[in-house]
Amino acid sequence: xxxxxxxxxxxxxxxxxAQRFIQNPILTPKQIMPSSPDMVIECLLNPGxxxxxxxxxxxxxxxxxxVQLEGTITCPIFDEAGSLKILSFNHSxxxxxxxxxxxxxxxxxxxxxxxxxxxxxWSDDGVNFYEPETPLILRGKGKLExxxxxxxxxxxxxxxxxxxxxxxxxxxxxxxxxxTDDWVTMQSHGMIIPPHNxxxxxxxxxxxxxxxCLHRPxxxxxxxxxxxxxxxxxxxxxxxxxxxxxxxxxxxxxTRIGAGCSPIKTAEGWLEIYHGATSNHRYCLGALLxxxxxxxxxxxxSQTPIMQPQELYETQGFFGEVIFxxxxxxxxxxxxxxxxxxxxxxxxxxxSTSQILASLK
Amino acid sequence: xxxxxxxxxxxxxxxxxAQRFIQNPILTPKQIMPSSPDMVIECLLNPGxxxxxxxxxxxxxxxxxxVQLEGTITCPIFDEAGSLKILSFNHSxxxxxxxxxxxxxxxxxxxxxxxxxxxxxWSDDGVNFYEPETPLILRGKGKLExxxxxxxxxxxxxxxxxxxxxxxxxxxxxxxxxxTDDWVTMQSHGMIIPPHNxxxxxxxxxxxxxxxCLHRPxxxxxxxxxxxxxxxxxxxxxxxxxxxxxxxxxxxxxTRIGAGCSPIKTAEGWLEIYHGATSNHRYCLGALLxxxxxxxxxxxxSQTPIMQPQELYETQGFFGEVIFxxxxxxxxxxxxxxxxxxxxxxxxxxxSTSQILASLK
Numbered sequence: 001x002x003x004x005x006x007x008x009x010x011x012x013x014x015x016x017x018a019q020r021f022i023q024n025p026i027l028t029p030k031q032i033m034p035s036s037p038d039m040v041i042e043c044l045l046n047p048g049x050x051x052x053x054x055x056x057x058x059x060x061x062x063x064x065x066x067v068q069l070e071g072t073i074t075c076p077i078f079d080e081a082g083s084l085k086i087l088s089f090n091h092s093x094x095x096x097x098x099x100x101x102x103x104x105x106x107x108x109x110x111x112x113x114x115x116x117x118x119x120x121x122w123s124d125d126g127v128n129f130y131e132p133e134t135p136l137i138l139r140g141k142g143k144l145e146x147x148x149x150x151x152x153x154x155x156x157x158x159x160x161x162x163x164x165x166x167x168x169x170x171x172x173x174x175x176x177x178x179x180t181d182d183w184v185t186m187q188s189h190g191m192i193i194p195p196h197n198x199x200x201x202x203x204x205x206x207x208x209x210x211x212x213c214l215h216r217p218x219x220x221x222x223x224x225x226x227x228x229x230x231x232x233x234x235x236x237x238x239x240x241x242x243x244x245x246x247x248x249x250x251x252x253x254x255t256r257i258g259a260g261c262s263p264i265k266t267a268e269g270w271l272e273i274y275h276g277a278t279s280n281h282r283y284c285l286g287a288l289l290x291x292x293x294x295x296x297x298x299x300x301x302s303q304t305p306i307m308q309p310q311e312l313y314e315t316q317g318f319f320g321e322v323i324f325x326x327x328x329x330x331x332x333x334x335x336x337x338x339x340x341x342x343x344x345x346x347x348x349x350x351x352s353t354s355q356i357l358a359s360l361k
Numbered sequence: 362x363x364x365x366x367x368x369x370x371x372x373x374x375x376x377x378x379a380q381r382f383i384q385n386p387i388l389t390p391k392q393i394m395p396s397s398p399d400m401v402i403e404c405l406l407n408p409g410x411x412x413x414x415x416x417x418x419x420x421x422x423x424x425x426x427x428v429q430l431e432g433t434i435t436c437p438i439f440d441e442a443g444s445l446k447i448l449s450f451n452h453s454x455x456x457x458x459x460x461x462x463x464x465x466x467x468x469x470x471x472x473x474x475x476x477x478x479x480x481x482x483w484s485d486d487g488v489n490f491y492e493p494e495t496p497l498i499l500r501g502k503g504k505l506e507x508x509x510x511x512x513x514x515x516x517x518x519x520x521x522x523x524x525x526x527x528x529x530x531x532x533x534x535x536x537x538x539x540x541t542d543d544w545v546t547m548q549s550h551g552m553i554i555p556p557h558n559x560x561x562x563x564x565x566x567x568x569x570x571x572x573x574c575l576h577r578p579x580x581x582x583x584x585x586x587x588x589x590x591x592x593x594x595x596x597x598x599x600x601x602x603x604x605x606x607x608x609x610x611x612x613x614x615x616t617r618i619g620a621g622c623s624p625i626k627t628a629e630g631w632l633e634i635y636h637g638a639t640s641n642h643r644y645c646l647g648a649l650l651x652x653x654x655x656x657x658x659x660x661x662x663s664q665t666p667i668m669q670p671q672e673l674y675e676t677q678g679f680f681g682e683v684i685f686x687x688x689x690x691x692x693x694x695x696x697x698x699x700x701x702x703x704x705x706x707x708x709x710x711x712x713s714t715s716q717i718l719a720s721l722k
Contacts, residue, residue, distance in 0.1 A: 143604070144603065171584055172587070173581070173582075190600060191601065195589075217557065219556055219557055220579045236601070238598055240597070240598075241552040243533065
């Protein structure tokens with residue numbers, strides 16, 4: 001895909017590899033208009049990334065909440081038709097649990113404190129982004145998206161863009177898919193992976209006649225937050241699910257792991273940038289190398305992160321100590337990773353793919 | 362399918378409909394040989410049911426544990442090659458939690474107290490069952506079945522038997538599928554629905570060109586133990602997942618619900634017998650009626666159970682207050698439900714399909 005000419009910096013390199021953009025954060029909530037006047041954007045998170053007609057596109061996750069009135073806390077949900085409804089709680093209600101900024105727990109029911117939609121922005125240089133004249137806003141629709149849609153991966157397969165994203169509702173959390181070839185008209189393909197699931201990254205070409213994806217189910221009692229592989233004849237229907245990577249207790253990826261975006265095809269294998277988190281919810285990035293011919297075989301895996309929260313915009317924010325990516329642009333050996341920092345702002349960093357591969361040996 | 366001539370009784374009818382077999386329980390652990398001399402059968406559970414060459418077949422879930430030595434508690438797992446390994450804990454270990462008879466919890470890791478395989482038994486009358494001369498024992502195989510396989514549904518589709526069952530391992534709990542046309546040679550189709558999932562029942566014919574199944578994902582934070590529907594072009598790859606029935610707080614199916622076996626086609630719709638449980642783990646049976654042409658539409662649902670634990674063999678046992686079915690035989694209006702009682706013995710009861718339909722009005 002196309003070159004990113006944006007200036008970069010070598011500041012703050014604990015890791016040998018990540019070169020953060022000097023302009024970081026490149027997008028903050030103030031730079032985007034809320035979807036309606038009575039909403040406030042709390043966070044920009046975890047963009048999908050792609051190129052289209054010489055431009056770089058990001059599909060941002062925009063997390064909003066209603067303007068909060070004194071003494072109450074409100075939380076937004078969509079009804080099944082896609083209209084916004086507001087639930088309101090008294091701030092002094094002893095049954096209210098706000099200990100996790102991302103959640104509102106009340107009398108045994110959990111709501112999200114914000115509701116997310118997806119918003120398209122374009123850039124000519126990979127650094128400065130702007131909304132199109134007619135904004136593209138993808139909101140939750142139907143009973144599987146009443147709590148919004150989140151963390152969209154964009155894959156380019158057979159001349160078409162496939163968007164895999166998290167569908168959130170009171171029915172559960174699963175992976176939905178849309179596709180487009182013009183970024184105007186979107187086709188929905190429904191929920192492709194059932195609850196509880198997130199972090200679905202499509203391989204951008206068939207392997208031995210089948211499509212593949214990585215996904216992240218969550219276990220109940222047995223299992224955990226592990227990375228799984230599945231195959232498909234048509235991208236819509238999936239089978240042959242198998243676990244390929246588990247969490248590593250005591251390590252940087254000890255409690256939960258999940259795929260970033262599409263694996264990068266290299267001579268040595270499929271290179272997947274993934275996130276790992278500790279039980280303290282510290283999110284770092286690492287790499288998995290999968291066999292080119294049989295991606296269920298893990299050839300290598302990062303012992304230490306290739307990138308971890310260290311800049312102030314990564315360690316402090318809506319939910320600090322988080323680096324989370326589900327979008328990147330590949331240009332030869334240059335890998336530009338777009339990421340959500342502290343669940344609040346959008347940043348970018350560049351890597352050398354060959355350096356990441358070397359770090360896995 | 363063929364008639365069941367076994368004598369029945371009308372004893373103990375709290376419900377208007379269930380006619381329990383007077384021979385209940387029809388199978389107990391003592392009647393089956395352990396799979397090896399150092400194992401003990403703790404429970405027979407939740408059989409799949411089908412007809413084949415004029416016989417009725419049950420595919421039992423046989424739950425075994427190693428012979429327990431004084432002062433220790435042992436739990437069995439299969440290695441990936443399918444060989445049995447035994448883990449041993451000291452009974453006085455303060456980190457050991459045995460409060461749920463089905464589980465062994467130790468230092469944050471949960472094991473199953475028993476390991477299950479599937480065992481075929483035949484009957485000429487639907488009441489008296491015997492193993493074939495060469496027993497058919499289906500054990501866990503590979504890394505997705507190290508903790509065994511459970512609760513098999515048998516569907517007859519296009520002249521072939523399709524077995525959907527629970528695959529259990531440290532990687533998670535999902536739905537596997539096998540198929541056969543002779544009950545000797547089994548073909549594996551891998552995991553068709555990823556974790557956390559159970560209770561997958563296939564529709565026995567296509568609807569508008571697609572196969573359908575019911576399945577039961579479990580939510581984490583959001584969602585719950587609800588019944589979902591999915592479609593497939595080929596029975597192996599599944600998509601278009603959607604939630605069709607949720608638990609009803611405070612009712613008999615307030616905490617978890619899951620499909621029994623294949624829906625029964627009636628003039629009024631697809632009739633699905635399902636289980637519902639309360640937060641106290643009391644499992645009853647009820648019915649769902651789904652639109653013939655669009656099974657995502659629920660036409661009706663039992664307000665009260667069509668069958669609930671009341672006989673001693675249902676209220677007391679390895680895990681009492683449980684009636685759980687995933688196998689039945691349909692013969693005109695006569696529906697013979699085979700079920701696991703108290704997670705320990707196999708029982709059967711007959712219903713009139715038209716009476717169940719009438720109860721839904």
